Structures are given as C-alpha cells and as structure tokens.
Amino acid sequence: MKKASIKDIARIAGVSVATVSYVLNKKEGQRISVETKKKIFEVAETINYTPNRMARSLKNNRTKLLGLIVADISNEFYSTIARNLEDNALKLGYTLIIGSSDENAEKFEKLIELFSQQQVDGMIVAPVAGSEDSLLKLLNKNYPVVTIDRYLKGVNVPGIIVNNREIAERTTSILLEKDFDKIIYVGYDTKLQHLLDRQQGFDASISESNKNIAVERIKVGLDNITEEIHNQLANALGQNPKNTALYLSSNKLAVAGLSYLIKNNIKVPQDVSVLAFDETEAYKLFPTEISYVKQPLEQMTDEAIKLLDLQINEYSNTSKKIILSGDLIIKKSIK
Amino acid sequence: MKKASIKDIARIAGVSVATVSYVLNKKEGQRISVETKKKIFEVAETINYTPNRMARSLKNNRTKLLGLIVADISNEFYSTIARNLEDNALKLGYTLIIGSSDENAEKFEKLIELFSQQQVDGMIVAPVAGSEDSLLKLLNKNYPVVTIDRYLKGVNVPGIIVNNREIAERTTSILLEKDFDKIIYVGYDTKLQHLLDRQQGFDASISESNKNIAVERIKVGLDNITEEIHNQLANALGQNPKNTALYLSSNKLAVAGLSYLIKNNIKVPQDVSVLAFDETEAYKLFPTEISYVKQPLEQMTDEAIKLLDLQINEYSNTSKKIILSGDLIIKKSIK
DNA sequence: CTGAAAGCGCTTACAG
DNA sequence: CTGAAAGCGCTTACAG
Numbered sequence: 001m002k003k004a005s006i007k008d009i010a011r012i013a014g015v016s017v018a019t020v021s022y023v024l025n026k027k028e029g030q031r032i033s034v035e036t037k038k039k040i041f042e043v044a045e046t047i048n049y050t051p052n053r054m055a056r057s058l059k060n061n062r063t064k065l066l067g068l069i070v071a072d073i074s075n076e077f078y079s080t081i082a083r084n085l086e087d088n089a090l091k092l093g094y095t096l097i098i099g100s101s102d103e104n105a106e107k108f109e110k111l112i113e114l115f116s117q118q119q120v121d122g123m124i125v126a127p128v129a130g131s132e133d134s135l136l137k138l139l140n141k142n143y144p145v146v147t148i149d150r151y152l153k154g155v156n157v158p159g160i161i162v163n164n165r166e167i168a169e170r171t172t173s174i175l176l177e178k179d180f181d182k183i184i185y186v187g188y189d190t191k192l193q194h195l196l197d198r199q200q201g202f203d204a205s206i207s208e209s210n211k212n213i214a215v216e217r218i219k220v221g222l223d224n225i226t227e228e229i230h231n232q233l234a235n236a237l238g239q240n241p242k243n244t245a246l247y248l249s250s251n252k253l254a255v256a257g258l259s260y261l262i263k264n265n266i267k268v269p270q271d272v273s274v275l276a277f278d279e280t281e282a283y284k285l286f287p288t289e290i291s292y293v294k295q296p297l298e299q300m301t302d303e304a305i306k307l308l309d310l311q312i313n314e315y316s317n318t319s320k321k322i323i324l325s326g327d328l329i330i331k332k333s334i335k
Numbered sequence: 336m337k338k339a340s341i342k343d344i345a346r347i348a349g350v351s352v353a354t355v356s357y358v359l360n361k362k363e364g365q366r367i368s369v370e371t372k373k374k375i376f377e378v379a380e381t382i383n384y385t386p387n388r389m390a391r392s393l394k395n396n397r398t399k400l401l402g403l404i405v406a407d408i409s410n411e412f413y414s415t416i417a418r419n420l421e422d423n424a425l426k427l428g429y430t431l432i433i434g435s436s437d438e439n440a441e442k443f444e445k446l447i448e449l450f451s452q453q454q455v456d457g458m459i460v461a462p463v464a465g466s467e468d469s470l471l472k473l474l475n476k477n478y479p480v481v482t483i484d485r486y487l488k489g490v491n492v493p494g495i496i497v498n499n500r501e502i503a504e505r506t507t508s509i510l511l512e513k514d515f516d517k518i519i520y521v522g523y524d525t526k527l528q529h530l531l532d533r534q535q536g537f538d539a540s541i542s543e544s545n546k547n548i549a550v551e552r553i554k555v556g557l558d559n560i561t562e563e564i565h566n567q568l569a570n571a572l573g574q575n576p577k578n579t580a581l582y583l584s585s586n587k588l589a590v591a592g593l594s595y596l597i598k599n600n601i602k603v604p605q606d607v608s609v610l611a612f613d614e615t616e617a618y619k620l621f622p623t624e625i626s627y628v629k630q631p632l633e634q635m636t637d638e639a640i641k642l643l644d645l646q647i648n649e650y651s652n653t654s655k656k657i658i659l660s661g662d663l664i665i666k667k668s669i670k
Numbered sequence: 671c672t673g674a675a676a677g678c679g680c681t682t683a684c685a686g
Numbered sequence: 687c688t689g690a691a692a693g694c695g696c697t698t699a700c701a702g
Contacts, residue, residue, distance in 0.1 A: 003476075005695055016673045021697060031671055048476065053452045054389045054398060055695035058678045063389060065432075065453070073421065076616070079414035086408065086435060095449060097400075098433050100421060114430060117388045118400070141338075141383065226619075259619040281411070282617035284561075284594040340679055351689045356681060366687055390679035393694045 004047040013043045020044075024051065057119060066094045066308070067115035067123040069108060070149075073100050076280055077251055078126070081148065084301035085124060092309055094121070103222055105130035112138065122308045126150050129191040144311035146304045150194045156319045158307055160300045164194050167293055167326045168201025171275060172247065174328065176205060178335065180245040180273065182214040184236050186229060186257055187249045189219040198249050198277065220253070229256040230263075237272065244272045245334075251278035258286055269335035289331035296324050339382040348378045355379075359386065392454060401429045401643070402450035402458040404443060405484075408435050411615055412586055413461070416483065419636035420459060427644055429456070438557055440465035447473065457643045461485050464526040479646035481639045485529045491654045493642055495635045499529050502628055502661045503536025506610060507582065509663065511540065513670065515580040515608065517549040519571050521564060521592055522584045524554040533584050533612065555588070564591040565598075572607065579607045580669075586613035593621055604670035614664075624666035631659050 006024065010017040015036060023032055023040045043049075057063040066089050070078035086096050097120060099111040108131045115123055122144035127135055135155050138145050147159030175183060185202050188195050199217070206215055216236045220228040237244065246261075248254040254276035266272050268288040276283075276292040283290040303322045311318060341359070345352040350371060358367055358375045378384075392398040401424050405413035421431050432455060434446040443466045450458055457479035462470055470490050473480050482494030510518060520537050523530050534552075541550055551571045555563040572579065581596075583589040589611035601607050603623040611618075611627040618625040638657050646653060 003695095007695075017696080018673055018675090018698080019671090022672090025697085033671060036671085048472075050448070050451045052393075052454060052695050054392050054454050055678090056697075057389050058387075058393060058680085058695080059697045061678080072418065073408075074411075074414045074418035076409075076411060076414070079409045079411070079417075082414075082433070083407065083409035083435060086433065090434075095432055095434070095453060097430055098417070098421065099425075099430070100418060113385070116385045118430060119387060119389050255616055255619055262620055262622055280617075281590055281615070282620045284590055285597060285617045286620040287597055287622060338679095342679075352680080353682080353689055353691090354687090357688090360681085368687060371687085387679050390694090391681070393679080393696085394681045396694080 003052075004049045005052070006049070008047055009040060009043045009049060012047065013039045015040065062312075063119045063121055064094050065118060065120040066096050067111075067118070067120040067125075068096050068098045069101055069111050069115075069123065069125040070098070071101055071103050071126055071128065073098055075252070077149075077278055080297055081301055084298055085305060088301055088305040092305065101126075101128050103128045105134070109134045116141075116143065121312050122146070124148055124304050124308060127152050127155075144308055146308045146311075148300060148304050150192060151321075153193055158311065158318050158320045159322070160304050160307070161321055161323045162194070162295055162300070163323055163325050164197040165201040165204075167328075168198040168249070168277075169205045170201075171293060171328050172202045172205035173209070175245045175247065175273070175275060175334070176209045176211055176213070178245065178273070179211070179243075180213060181243040182216065182241075183245045183247065184216045184218060184233075185247045185249065186218045186220070186233075186253050188253070189221050195249070202247060202249075225252055226256045226259065229253065230260045233257065233260045234264075237266070241266060241271050246272055246274045248274065248276040251276070251280045254278065254290070254292070255280060255282050258282075258290070262286065268333050273335050274333040288333045290333045291331045292329055294327045294329050296326060299324055338387070339384045340387070341384075343382055344375060344378045344384060347382065348374045350375065397647075398454045398456055399429050400453060400455040401431050402446070402453070402455040402460075403431050403433045404436055404446050404450075404458065404460040405433070406436055406438050406461055406463065408433055410587070412484075412613055415632055416636055419633055420640060423636055423640040427640065436461075436463050438463045440469070444469045451476075451478065456647050457481070459483055459639050459643060462487050462490075479643055481643045481646075483635060483639050485527060486656075488528055493646065493653050493655045494657070495639050495642070496656055496658045497529070497630055497635070498658055498660050499532040500536040500539075502663075503533040503584070503612075504540045505536075506628060506663050507537045507540035508544070510580045510582065510608070510610060510669070511544045511546055511548070513580065513608070514546070514578075515548060516578045517551065517576075518580045518582065519551045519553060519568075520582045520584065521553045521555070521568075521588050523588070524556050530584070537582060537584075560587055561591045561594065564588065565595045568592060568595045569599075572601070576601060576606050581607055581609045583609065583611040586611070586615045589613065589625070589627070590615060590617050593617075593625070597621065603668050608670050609668040623668045625668045626666045627664055629662045629664050631661060634659055 006017050006020040009020045020040055023037050089096050101108040105128050108128045112134050124146050126149040127147055132152050132155050135157050147157055151159050151161050187199050218232045248257040268274055276290055341352050341355040344355045355375055358372050424431050436443040440463050443463045447469050459481050461484045462482055467487050467490050470492050486494050486496050522534050553567045583592040603609055611625055
C-alpha cells in the first residue's frame with residue numbers, strides 16, 4: 001500500500017499541491033478560504049496522511065536529525081547523557097541518531113561519515129583518541145558539531161568541558177588532609193585528555209603537599225577492567241590494608257574497584273576510604289555510601305544542545321568552549 | 336559553503352549525472368570506461384563529496400533508518416538492548432533512531448508519528464500500556480514493526496516474547512522447595528502484560544504447591560520505586576526477618592529491594608534469600624552474589640532485527656511471534 | 671484567494 | 687560506453 005502524499009490530497013480535494021502544502025504548514029500570509037482549509041484537513045485525515053520529512057529536508061536543507069556519538073551507549077554514563085539529550089532535542093523538534101564508537105577511531109570516523117550522509121543537522125560527539133582528523137574534516141565542512149565529555153588538544157571545535165584537572169586536584173587535596181598512610185589512584189592507561197587531566201590533577205595535588213604519604217598509581221587498559229584492577233589492587237592493598245585511600249577515577253573503575261573491596265571483605269571506610277569519579281546506580285548496593293564527584297550532566301547536555309542549535313541556525317562558526325565544574329558529594333566512604 | 340552534489344562532480348568531470356551515479360554506486364551491467372570511472376572518483380575525492388542519503392531515499396523509498404522506542408534509554412536493560420540492536424543494525428546498513436516513551440501512551444504515539452515522518456524503514460518498540468491503537472495504526476499501514484520485551488494482548492503484531500510466566504513459575508518452584516517460612520513477591524502495580532505474566536507465574540506456582548508458607552505480594556507504582564519498596568519491605572519483613580525469600584521481579588526492583596537489605600543490614604542469604612529478574616552491573620557491589628533470571632538479550636535483539644529486516648525486504652505481513660526463554664543463574668543469594 | 675512551475679539530490683528505465 | 691529525462695514528495699517565489 002503506497003503512502004499518501006500531498007498530491008493525493010490535492011487530487012481528492014480538488015486543489016493544487018501548493019495549496020495543500022500551505023494549509024498543512026499553517027503558513028500565514030497566504031490567505032486560503034476556510035472551506036478549502038477544512039476540506040484539506042478532512043482529506044488528510046481520511047487518507048491517513050503522514051508528511052514525508054525527508055522530502056521536506058531535501059528542499060529545506062534541514063533534517064531535524066541530530067547525531068550523537070558516544071563511546072558505548074550501554075555505559076550508564078552515556079545512556080544518561082543520551083536520555084538528557086533526547087529530551088532537550090525533542091523540545092527543539094530534533095530526533096537523535098545514536099552510535100557507539102567503542103573508543104575506536106576508525107569506527108568513530110565511520111559513524112561521522114554515516115551521519116553526514118544521513119544529513120544530520122549537527123552532531124554531538126565524545127571524540128576518541130586519534131579522532132583529530134575526523135573532527136577537523138567536519139570543521140572544514142563547517143558542519144555544526146559540539147564535543148561533550150571529552151576534548152582533543154589542538155582541535156578547536158566547540159564543546160562542553162568539565163574541568164577535570166581542577167576537580168581531581170581539589171578532591172585529592174581533601175583526601176590528603178585526612179592523614180592516610182597510603183593513597184592509591186586507579187586510572188586508565190589512555191591517551192584521552194580528560195582522563196589524563198584527572199591524573200595530572202591528582203599528581204599536582206600530591207606534589208604540592210608536603211605530607212609523608214605513600215602514593216601508588218594503577219593504570220588499566222580498556223578491556224578486562226575488572227580482572228586487571230582486582231589483580232593490581234591485590235598488590236597495592238596487600239593482605240590487610242589500613243588507613244588507605246582509594247581514588248577511583250571513573251564509574252567503571254569504581255564498580256570494578258568496589259567489587260574487589262566487597263569480595264575481599266575490606267572495610268570501608270574503617271580500613272580503606274573511597275572516593276570515586278562519577279555516579280552510578282550500583283553505589284546503592286554497596287554497604288557504605290560512596291563519596292563521589294558528580295559531573296553536571298544536565299547542564300552539560302543543556303549547553304550542548306544550545307550550542308549546537310546556535311551553530312545550526314546561525315551558520316556561525318563558533319569555537320566556543322563551555323567549562324563546567326563538578327561537585328564533590330561527601331558520604332560515608334571517607335573516614 | 337554548499338555541499339557538493341553529483342551535479343558538481345558531473346560538471347567538473349565533464350560527464351552526465353547519470354554516469355556519476357552509476358559509477359559511485361558501482362552498478363554492474365552499465366559498462367563505463369576505466370578512465371571515466373577514475374576521473375569521477377578523483378573529482379569526488381577532491382571536492383569532498385558526501386552522498387545525500389535522503390535524496391536517495393526519496394527515490395528508493397528506503398531510508399536505512401530504524402526506529403527504536405523503549406521505555407527509558409537510561410535504564411540499563413534498555414541501553415543494553417539498544418547497544419545490541421545498534422551493532423546488528425549497522426551490519427545490515429541501518430542506523431538507529433532512539434526514543435524513550437516513559438511508559439506514556441501519548442508520548443509513545445508521538446514517537447511513532449515522528450519516526451513515521453522521518454520515514455524509518457521499520458520500528459522496534461517496547462509498547463506501553465494503552466498503546467494498542469498506535470500499534471494497530473502501524474499494522475494497518477503495513478509498516479514493518481517488531482515488538483520487543485513486551486507484547487500487547489489482542490494486538491497481532493510480530494514480536495520477540497520471553498515466556499515470563501513459565502520462567503516465574505519455574506523459578507518460584509525452586510524457591511518453594513527450600514522450605515522458607517515466608518515468601519515475598521515484589522512486583523509492579525501495572526497493566527503491562529509481561530509483568531502480569533511474571534506475577535501470574537508466581538501465583539500459579541504458589542497455588543500448585545501444598546506447602547504451608549506465608550505469601551506476601553508487594554506492588555509498587557512506577558514513580559518513587561525506592562521509597563515505596565523500602566516502606567513496604569519494612570512492613571513485610573519486620574524487624575528481624577528469618578528464613579524468608581524475596582522475589583524481586585525486575586532489575587529496578589532488585590536494586591531498590593537490595594538497597595533496603597543493605598541499609599538495614601539484613602543478612603543474605605542467612606536470613607533472607609533473594610532471587611531477582613534481570614541482570615544489572617550493580618549486583619557486583621552487593622556483598623552476596625545475586626541469583627537472577629537472565630533474559631536472552633542477544634538472542635532477542637538478533638531475532639528482532641532479523642524479523643524486521645524480513646518484513647522490510649519482503650513486504651511480508653507476518654505476525655510471527657518468537658518465544659524465547661530465560662536462564663536461572665544460581666548464586667549465593669539463595670540459601 | 672489559488673495554481674503552475676522550478677528545484678532540492680538523487681536513481682533508473684530507456685534510447686542511442 | 688554514455689546521456690537526456692522523468693520522477694520521488696515536498697516548498698516557495700512568483701504570477702494572476
């Protein structure tokens with residue numbers, strides 16, 4: 001069964017397609033008689049007309065589609081972002097196309113390519129390591145784009161940035177005031193700048209301090225996080241850790257790290273204090289309430305859509321960066 | 336800067352748009368000279384040509400877009416499904432558009448409408464209560480659609496179904512064999528059939544059994560789950576629960592229920608045994624490993640895409656239902 | 671108040 | 687081996 005078009009409406013209503021188009025789009029200025037209007041709406045209703053946005057897009061050069069590229073949509077952090085973006089996008093009449101890059105620059109590039117072909121009006125992307133060229137290509141084409149969660153050094157694309165370095169530095173200082181014997185930072189072996197920023201913030205805080213404290217840094221790859229962390233934590237914590245602090249620098253690392261503590265029956269905060277980056281539902285099931293750095297996800301997504309919409313509508317070639325901060329939510333996991 | 340089109344390529348290469356189209360689409364049958372081909376590819380490269388899929392769609396009646404409607408993309412269950420679908424879709428050349436219905440029939444209808452307008456080739460939907468009409472409309476238009484996770488009674492639309500009733504019945508029986516004094520089923524106050532099926536399975540198992548066991552059913556609304564469950568569990572479990580079993584019938588309910596247990600320091604499984612429906616990362620942080628019903632998510636999404644692709648390509652008006660089962664993963668939370 | 675016509679960027683049957 | 691032309695479903699400046 002062929003879909004009804006405005007041609008069909010025009011034929012049945014005995015008017016021109018132009019008139020149908022004007023009426024359905026409720027354009028002012030063109031004065032169409034009330035009867036004609038009524039007739040057209042009736043016909044549209046009875047033949048079950050659904051406008052074809054793709055045809056409109058071809059004329060308008062606007063698809064009302066937005067592309068979102070994250071590392072992995074099944075990661076709670078990104079699915080929460082996606083949800084916020086969805087709501088914001090819908091308010092402005094946009095629909096979201098979503099893709100996961102798996103931290104793979106080639107896949108990232110393919111998604112960009114695919115979304116361009118689908119003629120999305122703009123993209124919100126969490127760039128992966130090595131995606132400089134893909135982003136620059138978009139910039140050169142003047143394609144509206146906003147980075148989120150991450151940024152690439154030396155690529156001047158508009159984006160929402162969280163001051164990870166400062167947050168890490170500040171929160172580490174808070175740990176340092178507590179007179180722990182040992183502090184362990186759990187991070188990634190990565191080239192992602194926003195994660196390096198966290199490590200640098202941690203390092204800066206440590207070297208500024210004149211405390212006599214043992215410092216250990218654990219770095220894990222992206223695969224097999226749980227196993228790697230469990231092994232490395234076993235070494236770093238030893239059999240019977242005391243007066244130790246653990247800085248878990250992402251939600252994934254937090255879940256992996258905490259699962260080690262729970263398995264090995266290590267008391268939080270009595271023996272090991274914990275500070276995590278990012279929130280996760282999972283904290284609810286841990287015996288001790290977890291202290292964490294809360295990123296301003298809602299603000300991030302609000303600003304991202306705004307910044308993107310601006311570029312789309314103004315054709316303006318901004319390179320604006322919006323820098324946001326995070327809050328430290330102190331709970332019982334720090335003694 | 337205007338985007339390059341095949342017209343531009345044709346002009347620069349000194350050939351017709353038809354030829355360009357044939358070459359870029361690598362159509363066989365039309366024999367184009369090697370030089371012409373080479374020239375066209377070169378020009379396309381230098382002017383940075385990106386094909387416009389929307390224009391192609393208009394001719395083809397195929398957008399290669401698939402709509403996915405879930406209750407909430409930020410729910411781990413659905414984001415996992417989304418991720419699986421994304422991967423499967425990509426393999427077949429489709430891109431996913433995602434929307435969250437919030438269990439709201441109006442919003443569901445709006446998303447369907449929106450996706451139709453975007454001319455998605457097909458939809459994968461988790462229908463909400465009261466969405467019968469929306470689904471029937473799609474069916475009448477012969478729109479390719481597959482339901483997932485849920486189904487609506489009396490609406491004969493193709494879908495992937497999990498035999499929730501049987502699973503609940505079977506797993507409840509396993510609990511009943513353990514000679515608990517009391518068993519508490521935590522479910523939703525809902526009209527969603529797949530959730531009612533779970534309750535009915537539970538009920539059936541209880542009434543078949545001739546055990547003398549106290550049974551309590553807790554039903555919570557969709558909002559404020561955590562608070563509601565905590566209150567009701569406080570009543571149902573009392574101060575000092577012993578030899579009790581808890582059936583938590585979804586991942587959200589599991590997190591809410593387990594968080595009550597952890598807060599109140601109730602020993603699992605010594606005092607309260609726990610069986611949950613669905614998996615969640617959060618289990619990793621609970622002191623006792625949780626036994627749960629694992630739904631075959633991968634199989635669900637594989638079959639969903641297959642079933643949808645079939646409808647899209649064959650124009651076949653199937654009403655096929657694929658019924659899958661779940662596995663009970665027994666861990667230490669059941670004594 | 672309404673319509674004829676051009677055009678958005680493609681594809682494809684047909685002709686040569 | 688290649689091109690002219692129609693057409694997908696819309697929008698919109700222009701004419702009347």
